[in-house]
Amino acid sequence: MHYYNEEDLTRFGEIGKARPDLFEKFMAWYQACQEDGALSKREKALIGLAVSVVVQCPYCIDAYTQSSLENGSNIEQMTEAMHLASAIRGGASLIHGIQSHNAHDKISM
Amino acid sequence: MIKSLPIIEQESPARAAVGFDEKLARHNLELRAASVDVLQVNVGKLCNQACKHCHVDASPKRTEIMSVETAEQILATVRRFKIPTLDITGGAPELNASFRRLVSESRAAGTRVIVRHNLTVMFEPGQADLPEFFRDNRVEVVSSLPYFLQAQTDAQRGQGVFDKSIEALRRLNSVGYGTEDGLVLNLVYNPTGAFLPAAQTALEADFKREMKTRYDVLFNNLFTITNMPIKRFLGYLRRSGNEERYMQKLLDAFNPATVENLMCRNLISVDWTGKLYDCDFNQMLDLSVEENMPQIIAEFNPEKLNDRRIVTGAHCFGCTAGGGSSCGGAVADYSSFHLDVTS
Numbered sequence: 336m337h338y339y340n341e342e343d344l345t346r347f348g349e350i351g352k353a354r355p356d357l358f359e360k361f362m363a364w365y366q367a368c369q370e371d372g373a374l375s376k377r378e379k380a381l382i383g384l385a386v387s388v389v390v391q392c393p394y395c396i397d398a399y400t401q402s403s404l405e406n407g408s409n410i411e412q413m414t415e416a417m418h419l420a421s422a423i424r425g426g427a428s429l430i431h432g433i434q435s436h437n438a439h440d441k442i443s444m
Numbered sequence: 445m446i447k448s449l450p451i452i453e454q455e456s457p458a459r460a461a462v463g464f465d466e467k468l469a470r471h472n473l474e475l476r477a478a479s480v481d482v483l484q485v486n487v488g489k490l491c492n493q494a495c496k497h498c499h500v501d502a503s504p505k506r507t508e509i510m511s512v513e514t515a516e517q518i519l520a521t522v523r524r525f526k527i528p529t530l531d532i533t534g535g536a537p538e539l540n541a542s543f544r545r546l547v548s549e550s551r552a553a554g555t556r557v558i559v560r561h562n563l564t565v566m567f568e569p570g571q572a573d574l575p576e577f578f579r580d581n582r583v584e585v586v587s588s589l590p591y592f593l594q595a596q597t598d599a600q601r602g603q604g605v606f607d608k609s610i611e612a613l614r615r616l617n618s619v620g621y622g623t624e625d626g627l628v629l630n631l632v633y634n635p636t637g638a639f640l641p642a643a644q645t646a647l648e649a650d651f652k653r654e655m656k657t658r659y660d661v662l663f664n665n666l667f668t669i670t671n672m673p674i675k676r677f678l679g680y681l682r683r684s685g686n687e688e689r690y691m692q693k694l695l696d697a698f699n700p701a702t703v704e705n706l707m708c709r710n711l712i713s714v715d716w717t718g719k720l721y722d723c724d725f726n727q728m729l730d731l732s733v734e735e736n737m738p739q740i741i742a743e744f745n746p747e748k749l750n751d752r753r754i755v756t757g758a759h760c761f762g763c764t765a766g767g768g769s770s771c772g773g774a775v776a777d778y779s780s781f782h783l784d785v786t787s
């Protein structure tokens with residue numbers, strides 16, 4: 336038994352069994368975000384992939400890997416997007432080191 | 445040349461959760477032919493390549509190849525019925541002894557000729573003048589290039605294929621293909637795995653930009669083609685545990701707007717022995733045209749064939765997914781495509 340099952344991705348709609356009104360609102364928003372707009376579907380799929388890796392959601396990683404490929408991206412482009420997102424995540428952690436330095440300085444002579 | 449070939453067992457056909465005809469019926473649709481504008485002739489399975497996704501199972505070791513007699517019957521049909529378009533495929537059709545005669549005689553009869561040219565065959569013995577031959581006969585050249593990068597292309601088509609393909613494209617450009625009016629060079633993209641192709645217009649723009657800046661190669665149109673769940677690609681889906689998921693993906697992406705323009709509505713496919721089929725995929729699955737129809741090229745009769753019912757199977761979902769897929773690429777605008785929820 337795993338906590339994550341691949342098949343559960345296709346069961347996402349079951350969340351809507353309870354409070355379907357909320358799920359419908361979520362789905363309308365979610366799908367509208369995917370459409371071609373000022374950004375292309377391909378750019379959006381790469382953003383989706385980068386965010387998925389950072390939030391470490393296996394379902395989203397699977398889905399956005401496929402949708403990146405299906406929107407014409409290749410593995411180099413996908414990997415660059417994932418590196419950028421991960422680097423921002425690393426940087427976002429590291430800059431909190433300033434908090435530590437501040438705290439250190441505050442109590443140090 | 446490759447050393448070993450995938451062994452193709454007599455495999456069971458791909459399965460989908462819903463039958464293709466049943467799916468059409470749910471949308472009040474039925475698949476019938478409209479006319480025979482294109483005669484698509486598969487002159488045999490001999491090829492200088494052995495690509496991983498090949499639906500023909502073509503390779504250098506195959507011996508099934510069209511005879512001179514059958515090629516003459518094709519020509520007689522083209523002349524007698526004034527066939528608008530002859531589409532020649534294989535294998536590598538250029539390796540058939542009747543190939544050049546089929547092309548030049550059909551052109552002389554006023555027929556438009558399309559050749560499915562794999563590019564690398566140009567480097568086989570006796571084939572170096574193919575660009576000039578194509579140009580002199582105003583042949584429309586359609587060539588596969590799965591991707592504009594070497595790694596993805598070689599992974600599907602074999603080691604060294606990408607570099608040779610680029611060289612061949614440059615030669616075609618140098619005689620005017622892709623650069624002069626009337627010398628049409630179209631490329632075919634198909635996904636390098638168990639996923640659907642990107643929208644044709646978006647991908648064409650990428651290919652045009654990358655092919656020009658990276659390799660100084662020009663071409664006219666990019667056709668996006670879905671990998672059909674038959675033969676070698678079906679074998680790959682099964683070995684990699686992707687069959688069920690891929691079939692469901694095709695089914696979920698069913699787009700009723702593609703049905704009107706499916707290529708089987710306007711073509712007849714002929715195999716190397718002269719037998720007739722609704723399309724090249726059905727040919728590979730041995731699904732010949734409806735029983736009460738002419739079965740061989742010698743009996744060809746467009747009046748009878750025009751309104752025939754198309755023989756279908758689960759593989760047909762490959763033609764109706766998303767923007768659709770045909771030998772001429774996508775058949776419906778992606779904007780008319782919404783996820784189908786009636787399955």
Ligand code: SF4
Nearest residue numbers: 491493495498535562
């Ligand atoms: S070049 Fe075409 S016919 Fe030859 S093996 Fe590859 S896909 Fe098949």
Ligand code: SF4
Nearest residue numbers: 708722723725760763
């Ligand atoms: S596989 Fe052949 S018969 Fe089936 S829909 Fe496609 S073109 Fe038509």
